[in-house]
Amino acid sequence: MIYFLSCVGLLILGYFTYGVFVEKIFGIEPERKTPCWTKEDGVDYINMPTWKVFFIQLLDIAGLGPIFGPILGALYGPQALLWIVIGSIFAGGVHDYFSGMLSLRSGGKSIPEVVGDEMGMAARQTLRVFSVVLLLLVGVVFILGPAKLLGSLTGFNVSLLVGLIFVYYFIATVLPIDKIIGRLYPIFGALLMFMTIGITFGLIYHGYEFLPNMDFAVNVHPGDLPIWPLLFITLSCGALSGFHSTQSPLMARCMRNEKNGRPVFYGAMIAEGIIALVWATAGMSFYETPEAMNAVIAASSPAGVVNEVSNALLGPLGGFLAIMGVIVLPITSGDTAFRSTRLILAEAFNVDQTKIVKRLMIALPLFGVAYFITLVDFNVIWRYFGWSNQMLSMLMLWSAAIWLARKGKLHWIATIPAVFMTGVDAAFILQAKIGLGLPATMSNIASVVIAVASLVAFLMLVRPVAETSKDPAPAE
Template sequence: MLFFIACVGLLILGYFTYGVFVERVFGPDPDRKTPCWTREDGCDYINMPTWKVFFIQLLDIAGLGPIFGPILGALYGPQALLWVVLGSIFAGGVHDYFSGMLSVRKGGESIPEVVGDFMGSTARQVLRVFSVILLLLVGVVFILGPAKLLSNMTGLNVQLLVFFIFCYYFVATILPIDKIIGGLYPIFGALLLFMTFGVLGGLIFNGYELLPNLDFTANVHPNDLPIWPLLFITLSCGAISGFHSTQSPLMARCMRNERNGRFVFYGSMIAEGVIALIWVTAGVSFYESSDAMQAVIAAGSPSAVVNEICNTLLGTFGGFLAILGVVILPITSGDTAFRSTRLILAESFKVDQAKIGKRLLIAIPLFVLAFFVSRADFAIIWRYFGWSNQMLSMMVLWSAAIYLAQRGKLHWIATVPAVFMTAVDAAFILQAQIGFGLDATLSNIASVVIAGGALVAFLRYVHPVSPIGGKGTATGTL
């Protein structure tokens, strides 16, 4: 119990200490007009209250990731808790803050355009393709996941539920952001809070010992899967997730003032970290062993774990509301995943989105493609999502490091996590069956060499750039 409280306390402390430090390094300008003032279009660029922007950002990023990821991470043991705390404060919070604030400085542009400005036109083109594929996978994962949960709750056919969720996503993708997303998300936020703290309260009041195993030296995964690099790929949302960088520009278009950036972007990452802590704790505390939890996952999916925990701890009605909250989480990320995809494609092909006809021109073929992707096996989709997700987080962190280095600022706050994630991604793809399938020891050594090479190249070739007018930045616009 005390260790869990300490973890939550560290996350909160991180927001008020390291989050403030990151903010000062970036240097927000409260007198500078944000995109919702300069590019208001009644659809995607809309001025919204800060509390609402925060809730939308939190629900955008808190899909199935901070629930399914922590459940799967809990199979390794309490090490998952350490990754959530350290990852959220020093990696995820930095990643989310810079992906949001750099988008603000670039007029609300999507992440491929932001990355392209700092890593070149080739990176821009790669990220355009990469982001669309990632968001498509996210959208599909966040259709299948909630559909299965709803099917367990209602007995309705999964494919019928997939159809209804598809319909909702389509409407939410093309309508102005304040109509559905801005209107429903405060209600969904209340469900999120009930679900999260309901599970925690259920563990306490039902007499479960919180975190009975605090042996950080033992890997208790029932399949003997290695912590490095798999834990850092599996448990992404709740620590650091590239998907978040595709969502931050949505709120960069609606945020009223740059001084709100820490609360909206860094703060929502910390809040997601708390959600992840609760679900890691639930997984470790509810089941007697990792083998017992693995048996439930193998019989269904992580959604079966959610179903069992919620109904056992909160009873039939409470369990229904809690699971409904878990259903809402992925849906509130799936709708914005498709919305982000529409905007990335629109920016890539220079298609104005103020008129609904232009939005339909992109949305209709996008959803047709998503339907065919949804026919693939869920486990395969999730596996590819994990790696591509962390590849994107790595590139965003390197972009933030380049941005800071070019301006003579303390780039290490982004460089260190960028190097770490480079090693994680390299190790995974070198040894994973979806990659090169190399020996673990060889791939781990190679990953360190690759990450070290990236750092050397960065330090050698990225230098401060003389300002070209305007507030002493390298471009005069950032």
């Protein structure tokens, strides 16, 4: 238990130390008007209280990632918890903070536009495609996943539940953000907190030994899958995830003051890290061996682990509420995934979104495409999701590094995790069967060369830009 509590403590300490450091490097301007004041439109740019913005941000970025990812990551042993702590503080928190704050500074732009401003048109177009495909996949999976879980709990027809979730997503995508999302998320947040705290105390109450296998020297994965680079692709949400960067601009449009950026963006990442710690610990503590947990995953996906752990630790009622919390997480990311896609497409094609008719012009074909995706087997495409997600995080971190370097600020806070993720992404696509299928040793050496070359190119090409004034505030 000491190791688990130390990890939780380090995450909280990281928020109050490294989070403050990152905030100072960025250089907040509390007197500067944010987009919710300068561009308020009653739809996407809406002034909202900070506590509500925090809960929406947390539920937006969470999805099933900080539960399913850590359960799969737990198969690698206690190293998974180390990655959650180090990743959340030094990579994920930085990534989420800059994706939100750079969007805020640019008037609430979506992340492809933010990255394009720093890395050029080629990066802008690449990120537009990456983001839309990623968000569509997330949206569709977060329709099917909750529907199947609800179906198993209630006995309702899964197709009917898919239709109901589809309708909810559509309404949440086109209505003003405060009408549904702003009202439901505090309730959903309470469920999430119950689930996280309940699982922790359930382990204690039932006398489970926390993290019985603490051998860091051995890779305990039942399939003997390598920690590098697979752990950092598998365990993304809860440590570092590019998907978060597509969600942060939603709250950048609703945040009242730049001083709220640390609790909203960095803080939500730390909170997600704690959720990930709980589920990774539950997986390693509830099952006697990684093989036992892997058997459940193989039979019924990580959802089977969630079901067994929740019901055993919390009883039928508590287990039901915990599983409902797990169902809520993907739904609260699915609705905002479609909303983010609408806004990315609106910016790409310069379509004003204040009128409902203009929002429907984008939403109707968007959901038509999503519906057809639900009808086909897209397992092959989905295999690329983890890699695409971390490619997006890498590009966001490089954009933050470029912005900081051009401002003459300490860019290393973003550069180091950007270089690391460059190596991870390169190693994965070079050696994976869905990539080039190269031998592990060769691909690992090549990935180091690619990461170092990227760093050298960055240091040689990016120079501070002389400024005559601060960043221009968004137009009134």
